[in-house]
Amino acid sequence: MRRDVFQAIADPTRRDIIDLLARNPQNLNSLADNFTISRPAISKQIKILTQCGLVTITRQGREHYCSANLKKFGEVAGWIEKYQVFWNNKLDALGDFLENEAETEKLANKTP
Amino acid sequence: MRRDVFQAIADPTRRDIIDLLARNPQNLNSLADNFTISRPAISKQIKILTQCGLVTITRQGREHYCSANLKKFGEVAGWIEKYQVFWNNKLDALGDFLENEAETEKLANKTP
């Protein structure tokens, strides 16, 4: 199964988990208190988030402390910021886009 | 079924479609030439992308011209840029994050 950041943030529950953990790390039970779905359901989502490196677990006795580790968000930000020109009106973003477009245009000239 | 931008960009094929359409709008067949999967498969993905507003279809005779309309990317960018502090070292991003944290911290003080 695919385990990448794009997939990870596709689910609203996982985004909520990230929002909560980014603000304060906490163990699984207190995390689950914020949701109506069951604790095992949260446990599963946490597993997905750890598998793609967005959440780190630190065991302290019987408690599993979860914390967010959002370095990988750079992947998403990197992909999406190419298109900033579409939702804001920074002119330099437009410049970057066109420049980049001209560059990859050359590569696109493949002969079939 | 859920149809939002986060979901739409979760699939690598759809991201490739967006990349292609952002650089030059084109009809479905020429778009499908870039992929190994069948034309109906691309057609389905395009449908998903139009349903969440990321792609616009303009019929010209029997051809369907597809173009990217990436304003909705702002949603993703807006969510993710809160966490910029995690993948770059802009100090103002850290400032923004902590400021925002302090603010929502107040709201989080719910009595159970």
Next chain:
DNA sequence: AATTTGCGTAACCGAATGGTTATGCATATA
């Protein structure tokens, strides 16, 4: 030692996903 707590995981389920092939309908071309 017995019990409670925090958690992972297995087994199961319905629905969604992402692909396929087959068909048919407009539009363009011969």
Next chain:
DNA sequence: TATATGCATAACCATTCGGTTACGCAAATT
């Protein structure tokens, strides 16, 4: 008018997703 082209869509399929309940284990508490 007959044929070719561009496309949507239906029907189907295997796999994944996101949840559930039931269970068990290790650590803490009594």
